[in-house]
Amino acid sequence: MRVEAQGIGWHASGRGIVEGVDLVLEPGETFGLIGPNGSGKSTLLRLIAGLLPRAEGQVLLDGRPIHRMPRREIAQRIALVAQHADTTDTLSVRDAVELGRTPWLSAFAPFGPEDRQIVDEALAAVEIAHLAGQRWHSLSGGERQRVQIAKALAQKPRLLMLDEPTNHLDIHHQLSLLRLVGGLGMTVVMALHDLNQAMGCDRVGVMQAGRMIACGPPAEVISPGLLSETFRVGASCLTDPRDQSLLYRFHILENDR
Amino acid sequence: MKGPASPKGLALTVTLCVAGGLAMLLLAVLAGTVIGEAPLPLTTVGEVLAVRLFGAAHALDPIDAGIIWNYRLPRTLVAAACGAALALSGLVLQSLVRNALADPYLLGVSAGASTGAVAVTILGVGGGVIGISSGAFIGAALAFALVAALARAAGGGSAQMVLAGIAGSQLFNALTSFFIAKSANAEQARGIMFWLLGNLSGVRWPDVSLAVPVAVAGFLACLIHARALDAFSFGRESAAALGVPVRRVQLLLIGAVTLMTAVMVSLVGAIGFVGLVIPHAVRFVTGPRHFRLIPASALTGAVFLIAADIVSRMLIAGQVVPIGVVTALVGAPAFALILIRNRVQA
Ligand SMILES: Nc1ncnc2c1ncn2[C@@H]1O[C@H](COP(=O)(O)OP(=O)(O)O)[C@@H](O)[C@H]1O
Ligand SMILES: [Mg+2]
Numbered sequence: 084m085r086v087e088a089q090g091i092g093w094h095a096s097g098r099g100i101v102e103g104v105d106l107v108l109e110p111g112e113t114f115g116l117i118g119p120n121g122s123g124k125s126t127l128l129r130l131i132a133g134l135l136p137r138a139e140g141q142v143l144l145d146g147r148p149i150h151r152m153p154r155r156e157i158a159q160r161i162a163l164v165a166q167h168a169d170t171t172d173t174l175s176v177r178d179a180v181e182l183g184r185t186p187w188l189s190a191f192a193p194f195g196p197e198d199r200q201i202v203d204e205a206l207a208a209v210e211i212a213h214l215a216g217q218r219w220h221s222l223s224g225g226e227r228q229r230v231q232i233a234k235a236l237a238q239k240p241r242l243l244m245l246d247e248p249t250n251h252l253d254i255h256h257q258l259s260l261l262r263l264v265g266g267l268g269m270t271v272v273m274a275l276h277d278l279n280q281a282m283g284c285d286r287v288g289v290m291q292a293g294r295m296i297a298c299g300p301p302a303e304v305i306s307p308g309l310l311s312e313t314f315r316v317g318a319s320c321l322t323d324p325r326d327q328s329l330l331y332r333f334h335i336l337e338n339d340r
Numbered sequence: 341m342k343g344p345a346s347p348k349g350l351a352l353t354v355t356l357c358v359a360g361g362l363a364m365l366l367l368a369v370l371a372g373t374v375i376g377e378a379p380l381p382l383t384t385v386g387e388v389l390a391v392r393l394f395g396a397a398h399a400l401d402p403i404d405a406g407i408i409w410n411y412r413l414p415r416t417l418v419a420a421a422c423g424a425a426l427a428l429s430g431l432v433l434q435s436l437v438r439n440a441l442a443d444p445y446l447l448g449v450s451a452g453a454s455t456g457a458v459a460v461t462i463l464g465v466g467g468g469v470i471g472i473s474s475g476a477f478i479g480a481a482l483a484f485a486l487v488a489a490l491a492r493a494a495g496g497g498s499a500q501m502v503l504a505g506i507a508g509s510q511l512f513n514a515l516t517s518f519f520i521a522k523s524a525n526a527e528q529a530r531g532i533m534f535w536l537l538g539n540l541s542g543v544r545w546p547d548v549s550l551a552v553p554v555a556v557a558g559f560l561a562c563l564i565h566a567r568a569l570d571a572f573s574f575g576r577e578s579a580a581a582l583g584v585p586v587r588r589v590q591l592l593l594i595g596a597v598t599l600m601t602a603v604m605v606s607l608v609g610a611i612g613f614v615g616l617v618i619p620h621a622v623r624f625v626t627g628p629r630h631f632r633l634i635p636a637s638a639l640t641g642a643v644f645l646i647a648a649d650i651v652s653r654m655l656i657a658g659q660v661v662p663i664g665v666v667t668a669l670v671g672a673p674a675f676a677l678i679l680i681r682n683r684v685q686a
Contacts, residue, residue, distance in 0.1 A: 134580055158583025165581075170573045171440060172628040185571045186583030190564065238582070 084110055084160060084241040084270065090140035091130050092293075101126045101293045103140070108242065108270050115281040115301070116274040118290030119314060124274040125166055127290065128244045131272070132163045144242075158186035162235035166246040166274075168227070170219060177215040179230050180205055183237030205236040208263060210256070224251035232260065236267075245273035249280060278305060278314075279330045289313060302329065311336060361639045365420065368643045372416030373408055375650050377657070380404055415543040419649040419663075420642035421555035422608055423618075425600035427641025428562050430615025431622075431633060432593050435569045438576075439498045440678065443616035444480075444601040447501070448508025450612070452483020453605035454536055455512045455519070462523045462532070473550065477602035483508050484598055538611035538664030540649050547607050558600040559638050565589055566630035573628070611664045613671020614641055620678050 086108040093101045101123040108114055116124045129135050131142055133149040142149040144160055162183070170179075183205065184198045206212040209229040214222065222230065228251045235243055243264065249257040261280060264271045275281045282301045289297040289304060291313050297304045310318045310331070318331040373385050388408045390396035426444065433442035444450050456479020457472050459465040466475060491504035516536070520529050535542075562569075568589045571579040580586045604611070618641045619633070626632040648666040655661045 129577075132581060134577055154580060154585045155583035158581060163581045165578065168574045168578060171438065172573045173623070174573055174628055178627075178629065179573070182571055182573065182582060185567060188567060
């Protein structure tokens with residue numbers, strides 16, 4: 084599915100939170116969204132998912148404007164794992180993941196064996212099959228994060244959007260999540276804080292003060308100049324002797340107080 | 341909490357549950373007709389029902405037949421409809437506004453309905469064109485809109501919602517008292533005060549033909565949105581991301597809740613605690629999924645209110661205690677338990 088955002092933006096409390104973002108996501112690519120806190124990454128993700136009222140510009144899914152599509156059809160194509168998710172209901176992990184099947188079910192298509200299988204696969208994909216019967220409340224932050232990702236996988240979307248998905252995850256699960264989304268074959272957009280993880284994306288977009296100031300392959304976009312201007316850090320570029328890949332080590336700039 | 345694996349097993353379970361639920365409801369209705377100040381034997385009740393429903397030929401004691409057919413049966417049926425409607429209203433509000441303390445009584449919707457009904461009855465608002473139920477509906481809708489707007493303006497949190505509900509209830513209760521003081525004579529005032537606390541004494545057959553269809557329609561409206569209500573577990577935006585047309589569902593279900601509350605209040609007065617306590621009690625047994633929660637809450641609410649009505653008739657010999665008093669006597673301690681349990685979880 085080709086996703087095209089044309090001049091999208093959103094205003095709140097009298098200021099532009101996101102302004103004039105143009106973006107085309109090619110089928111199957113992994114797109115990393117980076118930028119400092121409050122730069123509008125989460126808002127941009129919600130805009131692309133069509134979740135914000137009074138949005139400016141338009142988002143096209145395979146040429147169809149998203150604001151004219153029924154919510155159900157959007158949800159069959161786009162899944163969003165929000166940055167924060169919590170519930171007061173005493174849901175089990177399986178209950179929560181089954182919610183991902185919602186856009187595919189109706190009175191005439193009730194939850195069936197295929198849905199059960201999709202849920203089982205989603206649970207297995209993020210290594211939480213053993214938690215299926217456990218209560219949401221009893222999970223750790225990282226386990227909850229993986230439940231939300233399983234819920235999104237169960238949605239069988241063509242565009243998967245993840246808002247800081249590696250937050251709360253231990254290093255093993257961070258790496259296995261990144262490998263998982265790389266191998267899904269679907270378009271993935273994720274907001275990331277770890278710039279070295281962003282280096283693994285096909286392309287990255289850099290958000291600053293609501294605008295996308297750069298977009299392209301990570302090796303071209305993530306440069307010492309960008310890091311000092313946007314993230315206010317200095318960086319040394321190192322080479323991993325294992326596979327010759329580039330990685331950054333950061334330090335605070337001397338003239339920054 | 342794993343469901344049956346095969347669709348066939350599921351169909352069987354559903355059939356059994358529905359049959360069991362209907363049987364329980366039937367038993368409760370029978371109990372409501374048999375038990376009373378003058379206990380009438382089941383055989384008499386059976387004979388009356390056989391004659392009235394199926395045209396059987398029996399010689400009936402006209403007084404017994406009158407008590408059963410004109411008084412006890414209609415009030416028991418209205419109690420059932422009312423209990424189901426209130427429990428569903430509470431459940432749906434709790435799920436939609438994501439607040440364990442949401443309920444039409446606490447959020448001021450019942451108070452608004454009372455004000456609307458009183459305005460129509462004693463002030464003659466609407467000039468006879470608007471019925472009591474419609475007046476109650478307008479009052480309930482106004483109250484809900486006001487409370488929701490206030491809660492939103494105050495920041496939209498859980499506590500704000502409850503506080504706005506208190507403000508709304510107080511305002512509409514004050515308006516009701518004001519209308520009564522201004523326009524009602526002493527006898528009217530007494531009657532209305534009795535009705536305000538919840539009272540099924542005046543219920544007759546025409547009330548049944550309003551209460552039961554509204555409760556059934558409300559039940560079906562909730563049931564077809566069971567999956568959408570599940571999707572609200574992680575909040576409004578998550579429901580939208582799962583494909584639920586959030587605004588339409590909210591509007592429709594809040595409309596259904598307002599209608600159910602308004603009709604029940606206009607018939608029997610504002611009965612508290614049913615909507616608050618029943619869904620919480622039922623969740624313990626059925627878990628959080630609405631496909632089970634909705635029918636179970638409706639059934640439990642119906643049976644609970646029939647039982648409360650029986651108690652209200654029997655508690656003091658020769659007198660009817662307002663049913664709202666009975667539900668509060670049971671509901672307030674249960675409510676206290678919910679509060680304590682929520683504190684432990686937080
Ligand atoms: N509903 C809202 N009303 C007002 N301001 C908002 C709202 N949502 C987000 N913001 C503001 O927009 C900015 C960008 O937020 P966000 O998209 O969450 O940034 P990021 O995810 O990049 O940290 C923040 O400064 C935040 O305070
Ligand atoms: Mg964010």
